[in-house]
Amino acid sequence: MRRGIAATALVASLALAATACGGSDSGDEAGGPVTITWWDTSNATNEAPTYQALVKEFEAANKDIKVKYVNVPFDQAQNKFDTAAGSKGAPDVLRSEVGWTPAFAKKGFFAPLDGTEALAEQDKFQPSLIEQAKYEGKTYGVPFTTDTLALVYNKELFEKAGVEAPKTWDELKKAAATIKDKTGVDGYWGSTQAYYAQSFLYGEGTDTVDVDAKKITVTSPEAKKAYGTWQGLFKGKGLHKADTTADAYAHIQEAFVSGKVASIVQGPWEITNFYKGSAFKDKNNLGIATVPAGSTGKAGAPTGGHNLSVYAGSDKAHQEASLKFVKFMTSAKAQETIALKNNTLPTRDDAYTAKVKADPGIAGYQGVLSAAQPRPALPEYSSLWGPLDDELIKIAGGKVSLDKGLGNAETAIAKLVPDYSK
Numbered sequence: 001m002r003r004g005i006a007a008t009a010l011v012a013s014l015a016l017a018a019t020a021c022g023g024s025d026s027g028d029e030a031g032g033p034v035t036i037t038w039w040d041t042s043n044a045t046n047e048a049p050t051y052q053a054l055v056k057e058f059e060a061a062n063k064d065i066k067v068k069y070v071n072v073p074f075d076q077a078q079n080k081f082d083t084a085a086g087s088k089g090a091p092d093v094l095r096s097e098v099g100w101t102p103a104f105a106k107k108g109f110f111a112p113l114d115g116t117e118a119l120a121e122q123d124k125f126q127p128s129l130i131e132q133a134k135y136e137g138k139t140y141g142v143p144f145t146t147d148t149l150a151l152v153y154n155k156e157l158f159e160k161a162g163v164e165a166p167k168t169w170d171e172l173k174k175a176a177a178t179i180k181d182k183t184g185v186d187g188y189w190g191s192t193q194a195y196y197a198q199s200f201l202y203g204e205g206t207d208t209v210d211v212d213a214k215k216i217t218v219t220s221p222e223a224k225k226a227y228g229t230w231q232g233l234f235k236g237k238g239l240h241k242a243d244t245t246a247d248a249y250a251h252i253q254e255a256f257v258s259g260k261v262a263s264i265v266q267g268p269w270e271i272t273n274f275y276k277g278s279a280f281k282d283k284n285n286l287g288i289a290t291v292p293a294g295s296t297g298k299a300g301a302p303t304g305g306h307n308l309s310v311y312a313g314s315d316k317a318h319q320e321a322s323l324k325f326v327k328f329m330t331s332a333k334a335q336e337t338i339a340l341k342n343n344t345l346p347t348r349d350d351a352y353t354a355k356v357k358a359d360p361g362i363a364g365y366q367g368v369l370s371a372a373q374p375r376p377a378l379p380e381y382s383s384l385w386g387p388l389d390d391e392l393i394k395i396a397g398g399k400v401s402l403d404k405g406l407g408n409a410e411t412a413i414a415k416l417v418p419d420y421s422k
Contacts, residue, residue: 034321036318041306054338065325067325082104097382102134111311112138118310141309144305146369153287161187161262162182189256194386195302196265211378214420219422257277268362272343274286301368308326310322330347
């Protein structure tokens with residue numbers, strides 16, 4: 001999912017403008033090492049140092065390859081790469097959000113990796129993550145980091161109230177009321193963002209679109225029931241009202257880590273920040289459970305994360321060097337290092353070592369990954385959340401009705417997938 005990139009990435013932006021990409025203008029000297037460029041889209045402050053250290057380790061072991069590291073702000077990277085690839089000036093390797101992978105593959109910007117060195121250990125990766133890196137039967141990325149959403153909760157507050165982690169949204173409502181009565185704090189605070197509301201759709205056995213039927217389903221009876229449940233969790237005892245401000249994400253996060261709300265739905269990219277909060281100085285106070293189920297009994301959340309993909313426009317020498325680099329960065333050893341340093345979830349089972357699982361946050365999220373639902377290989381899929389983001393905040397704030405808001409979203413989504421029926 002989205003990670004906030006520090007505004008101080010101005011230096012990285014300047015470096016980006018000056019960086020030679022795609023191999024043809026890489027600054028390689030005759031007879032010297034091949035220089036490949038890697039655009040990393042991670043948090044420049046909290047995560048990038050770990051990747052930079054791994055780059056140095058790779059270069060030390062591969063004297064014939066140099067890696068030009070560039071940290072690109074996540075919220076700018078998709079458009080920057082799209083522009084650069086269209087002009088044959090893209091980096092050799094991109095840390096691609098899973099939703100971008102099929103979109104860039106469709107445009108021919110990514111090289112298929114099946115049978116290459118980069119996927120030599122394909123069977124070590126979680127199968128659902130490999131599937132999520134595919135487009136039209138070919139694999140265009142190696143899973144680098146993964147994530148999903150979970151119900152995270154304050155064990156101490158739950159124990160004081162005498163309640164357990166709820167398995168359904170109805171149970172959550174009851175637990176929130178009890179927590180309010182017993183502790184004085186709200187039991188749950190929900191998000192208005194479409195990504196966070198996706199679990200409600202899964203709980204009713206539906207999605208924004210039906211890819212197989214090529215049909216928009218956001219106004220189907222199942223979807224309306226799902227969003228009705230989501231809307232109902234902003235009002236009631238122990239349920240915090242919807243925050244429709246631009247800083248809602250930060251407000252919800254701060255309330256949780258300071259013990260002012262007992263549970264929220266959140267992803268593992270916040271594990272480090274959980275531990276910085278006063279409520280979780282004891283890491284074991286952090287409870288992690290599968291997102292509650294809907295009326296169908298189904299529970300789950302969207303799978304997020306990033307792949308490492310290779311630019312199709314690079315020449316043979318740069319692609320070969322890139323494949324070797326991708327294999328190194330997605331190896332079990334590198335994945336373990338990344339997990340320990342950045343508190344992110346490995347994408348391969350053999351990287352969940354005893355050291356990694358000693359972190360209760362990572363171990364907890366590993367336990368809910370089996371309920372995560374991969375996104376369909378629809379290039380436009382991630383963009384479908386945009387119209388819903390616009391409308392759900394209006395619905396939550398009482399500015400439009402549920403039916404009107406979903407209808408508006410359906411109209412906007414139809415423009416993104418014009419060959420889909422309503």
